[in-house]
Amino acid sequence: MFTLMHEGRAAYAFFERNWNLTKRYWAWEVVWLVYNTVNAMSVTYIGASAQIITGIKFDTSSLILYLLIGTTVWSYLSVTFEGVTDMVTFERWEGTIEHTFMAPISRFTHLVGSCWYAIAHGLLFTFLQLLIVSAFFHLDLSQANYLTAVFMLLIGSISFIGFGIGASVLPLLYTERGTQMSYIVRAILLLVSGVYYPIEVLPAWMQPLARISPATYVLDGLRAGLQHNKAIWSPEIWSYTWPLLITGVVSVPLGVYIFGMAERYAKRTGKLKRNG
Amino acid sequence: MSAHDLVLDTALPKHINTMQDAVVIDGVSKIFKKSRPLVRWSGKGQEVKEKKLEVRAVDNVSLVVKRREIVGILGANGSGKSTLIRILSTLLIPDSGHVSIFGYDVEKDERMVQRLINRVSVEASFFKKLSPMENLIYAARLYNMPGPQARIRIREILIRLGIQPERIDRPLENMSRGMQQKVAIARAFLTAPIVLLLDEPTTGLDPRSKIDVQNFIRELREEHDATILITTHDMDEAEALCDRVAIIDQGRIIALGTVEELKYAVQERMERTTPITMNEVFMHYTVAHLITDAAIKQYGSWEKAFEAFEADKEDE
Ligand SMILES: Nc1ncnc2c1ncn2[C@@H]1O[C@H](COP(=O)(O)OP(=O)(O)OP(=O)(O)O)[C@@H](O)[C@H]1O
Ligand SMILES: [Mg+2]
Numbered sequence: 381m382f383t384l385m386h387e388g389r390a391a392y393a394f395f396e397r398n399w400n401l402t403k404r405y406w407a408w409e410v411v412w413l414v415y416n417t418v419n420a421m422s423v424t425y426i427g428a429s430a431q432i433i434t435g436i437k438f439d440t441s442s443l444i445l446y447l448l449i450g451t452t453v454w455s456y457l458s459v460t461f462e463g464v465t466d467m468v469t470f471e472r473w474e475g476t477i478e479h480t481f482m483a484p485i486s487r488f489t490h491l492v493g494s495c496w497y498a499i500a501h502g503l504l505f506t507f508l509q510l511l512i513v514s515a516f517f518h519l520d521l522s523q524a525n526y527l528t529a530v531f532m533l534l535i536g537s538i539s540f541i542g543f544g545i546g547a548s549v550l551p552l553l554y555t556e557r558g559t560q561m562s563y564i565v566r567a568i569l570l571l572v573s574g575v576y577y578p579i580e581v582l583p584a585w586m587q588p589l590a591r592i593s594p595a596t597y598v599l600d601g602l603r604a605g606l607q608h609n610k611a612i613w614s615p616e617i618w619s620y621t622w623p624l625l626i627t628g629v630v631s632v633p634l635g636v637y638i639f640g641m642a643e644r645y646a647k648r649t650g651k652l653k654r655n656g
Numbered sequence: 657m658s659a660h661d662l663v664l665d666t667a668l669p670k671h672i673n674t675m676q677d678a679v680v681i682d683g684v685s686k687i688f689k690k691s692r693p694l695v696r697w698s699g700k701g702q703e704v705k706e707k708k709l710e711v712r713a714v715d716n717v718s719l720v721v722k723r724r725e726i727v728g729i730l731g732a733n734g735s736g737k738s739t740l741i742r743i744l745s746t747l748l749i750p751d752s753g754h755v756s757i758f759g760y761d762v763e764k765d766e767r768m769v770q771r772l773i774n775r776v777s778v779e780a781s782f783f784k785k786l787s788p789m790e791n792l793i794y795a796a797r798l799y800n801m802p803g804p805q806a807r808i809r810i811r812e813i814l815i816r817l818g819i820q821p822e823r824i825d826r827p828l829e830n831m832s833r834g835m836q837q838k839v840a841i842a843r844a845f846l847t848a849p850i851v852l853l854l855d856e857p858t859t860g861l862d863p864r865s866k867i868d869v870q871n872f873i874r875e876l877r878e879e880h881d882a883t884i885l886i887t888t889h890d891m892d893e894a895e896a897l898c899d900r901v902a903i904i905d906q907g908r909i910i911a912l913g914t915v916e917e918l919k920y921a922v923q924e925r926m927e928r929t930t931p932i933t934m935n936e937v938f939m940h941y942t943v944a945h946l947i948t949d950a951a952i953k954q955y956g957s958w959e960k961a962f963e964a965f966e967a968d969k970e971d972e
Binding site for chain 1: 686688689739742745746747748749767768770771773774775777779781782783784785786790793794795797798799800801802827843
């Protein structure tokens with residue numbers, strides 16, 4: 381009971397700290413939002429211009445929505461993923477990581493405590509981006525089921541976070557270039573998960589990778605929900621939900637485990653220290 | 657206001673046996689390996705080179721600190737003081753030997769040990785854009801303090817250490833180094849550790865602030881029964897504060913005792929009649945490794961070799 385309260389308090393400490401940091405670095409948030417929004421718009425315009433590119437007349441609105449969903453999920457994945465890895469990068473940078481590691485809390489609380497802020501932040505961020513981008517396009521949302529959309533994002537978050545925790549080993553061990561190294565994890569997810577195209581166009585050997593990427597299922601689920609009005613309890617959505625549950629339940633403990641191994645390695649080799 | 661009112665008793669484990677020794681360091685060693693160059697040269701020199709890539713930062717150190725004792729660790733730059741403190745604070749795993757805090761092993765009972773200790777490092781590491789309050793409330797929650805109570809204590813403790821009230825809610829990055837160091841000290845004191853590890857806590861503080869911090873350390877011991885390990889380059893501080901002093905050189909403890917004992921030992925060895933200062937004690941012990949067997953032979957005795965060495969240095 382005592383321990384549980386302690387871990388709860390600690391988890392809240394991370395949430396509060398990250399919120400304070402966001403407040404102090406608000407200008408950075410604006411820059412990031414503009415960057416993501418502009419990116420999302422330029423991708424979505426590919427859909428709007430499809431008639432001109434191909435010279436064939438057809439209704440582009442479903443293509444536009446298809447790409448818009450891609451940019452949204454991609455943004456959400458990037459922001460939550462980065463919310464997790466950035467915290468380690470930042471603590472390495474400031475040198476506070478030694479204090480955080482010295483605190484009498486479990487690594488699970490530490491990492492998951494940072495993550496639920498990343499989810500809240502990611503959801504808000506993505507929503508704002510979506511709001512801005514949709515203003516530029518004529519969207520056909522007559523078949524949209526928003527409940528399914530939010531549900532898929534939330535279920536997917538668990539896996540994104542697991543991947544994020546695993547990837548934050550890189551900034552933990554390689555202070556200077558670790559963050560850049562973690563981009564590779566995201567880039568591979570972008571390639572194989574069918575963010576902007578159906579995975580069927582990928583070479584056969586890449587397709588199994590798509591099957592283990594949580595982003596694939598989130599995207600499929602979101603498209604089924606927003607383009608075909610599938611409800612959460614429909615069999616189709618369920619077929620995307622259970623793989624996400626499995627990757628989530630596996631990837632979070634696995635991520636924490638890998639992080640723990642990296643922590644021990646760092647404590648053996650003296651890699652935590654910056655100076656002093 | 658006394659230190660007792662300022663620190664918060666965060667339900668310390670009842671089963672701590674306070675009759676036990678607070679800190680037991682038993683044959684601890686730590687070697688750092690420098691990363692090897694990508695291209696390896698083969699040949700005769702290799703053995704030697706491999707050796708050079710290792711730094712024996714802490715070399716078979718043993719030390720027992722009793723409860724309520726203040727022990728100072730003195731030594732030259734790079735002698736291994738911070739490494740030893742890091743091992744005690746669960747941030748480094750020793751290659752060999754054991755450390756226990758009130759009977760709890762720093763490696764096996766990591767969480768338990770963490771609840772008992774806190775550490776101040778030379779560099780005040782904080783989220784620099786956040787205010788002292790925001791930084792400390794984060795620390796307080798990690799140590800299981802309820803927010804509202806912690807807020808009050810933080811304010812009190814910071815003011816007590818001489819931080820102006822209006823600074824408490826402004827970003828830390830605008831504070832001077834010494835002020836940041838005070839906030840770092842407050843962070844450690846706040847969690848009411850029963851073993852406090854201070855790595856050059858007063859480096860960079862003005863003389864008055866140094867005394868303030870020293871008084872606070874004493875009060876923590878008097879009223880909170882804290883045990884304190886402190887490293888410092890300030891000999892006056894060591895003399896004023898420490899019950900015992902350990903002098904460490906190249907990772908080894910080469911002298912241990914009260915200030916009086918150390919002074920007496922050096923006086924004897926140097927065959928001097930005039931009183932010895934702590935500075936001289938430090939010089940004497942930390943130069944030991946520079947005096948070679950060859951020099952002792954040449955000058956007839958260790959003391960003569962030492963004098964010659966000192967004279968050489970003055971000539972330069
Ligand atoms: N994390 C690390 N990785 C590699 N080498 C290290 C590490 N930490 C310390 N060392 C080396 O170990 C030796 C002891 O360093 P340490 O920081 O313990 O000295 P110190 O006594 O605290 O010195 P100072 O008085 O300058 O603070 C030095 O040679 C240092 O270069
Ligand atoms: Mg040091």
